Amino acid sequence: VEAIVTAETSAAVREAVVDFGDRVAEYAFVGTYDPVTERIDPVEVSEAGGPAKLYESARQTFPAITAASQNEPQRIVDGQATGGAHGEWLNRLLHFGYRESLAVPVSHCGTVHAIAEFISTDAERFAEPERQAVGAVADAAGMRLSTLESASASNAPIAFDFECQDPSPLFPGLSTSGTIVVEHVALTGRENFHLTGRVD
Structure with missing residues (x-):
C-alpha cells in the first residue's frame, strides 16, 4: 500500500496495483473506464496478451465493465452458475487456463478512476480475506488517483x-x-x- 500512497503519478499507482496483483493472482490488469461508451482500456498489465486484450474489442458487458459501471466488485468462478456476458467471460478465461476473476473498481467518493481485475488459475482463489485485501488496495489506489487528479486539475500544491x-x-x-x-x-x-x- 505504501507504493500506492506515495506514488507521484497515475501510472505509478496503476503499476503498484498490478504489482500487488502479481502476488495474489497469476494475471492482473488495470484499465481506464469510459462511462459514456462503457469501454475498458487496459493500460497496465502483468504480462502482454492475456484476458485484458479481450476488452479491446469486446462489445459485451464483461465483469470489469459491470464493476466500473455499478462501482461494485464482480467475482466470476468456474463451477458457479454464471449467465449472460459473464458466462461468456468465464468461457474465454477457461480458454486461457484461468478459472476465477475478481474485478474491482478503483474508486473514491463514488468516482471510478480506474478498474482492476485479478485473474487466477485456481477456482476459489479469492476467498473473503483475499477479497478484503484486494478491496483495501483498490480503495487506497482510488484515493491516491483522486488526489493526483485533483492536484493536476488545480495544478496547485497543497x-x-x-x-x-x-x-x-x-x-x-x-x-x-x-x-x-x-x-x-x-x-x-x-x-x-x-x-x-x-x-x-
Whole structure:
C-alpha cells in the first residue's frame, strides 16, 4: 500500500496495483473506464496478451465493465452458475487456463478512476480475506488517483503547517529538540492519513 500512497503519478499507482496483483493472482490488469461508451482500456498489465486484450474489442458487458459501471466488485468462478456476458467471460478465461476473476473498481467518493481485475488459475482463489485485501488496495489506489487528479486539475500544491507542543500527541517518542520533516501526506480514509518523512 505504501507504493500506492506515495506514488507521484497515475501510472505509478496503476503499476503498484498490478504489482500487488502479481502476488495474489497469476494475471492482473488495470484499465481506464469510459462511462459514456462503457469501454475498458487496459493500460497496465502483468504480462502482454492475456484476458485484458479481450476488452479491446469486446462489445459485451464483461465483469470489469459491470464493476466500473455499478462501482461494485464482480467475482466470476468456474463451477458457479454464471449467465449472460459473464458466462461468456468465464468461457474465454477457461480458454486461457484461468478459472476465477475478481474485478474491482478503483474508486473514491463514488468516482471510478480506474478498474482492476485479478485473474487466477485456481477456482476459489479469492476467498473473503483475499477479497478484503484486494478491496483495501483498490480503495487506497482510488484515493491516491483522486488526489493526483485533483492536484493536476488545480495544478496547485497543497501546503500546510502543524505544530505540536510538549508532549507531542502525534509523535510521543520524539525528543523536544527533534524535528520531523514530512515529505508526503496521503489520506487513507475519512479520518486517517499516511505520513512519510524523516526525523532530523
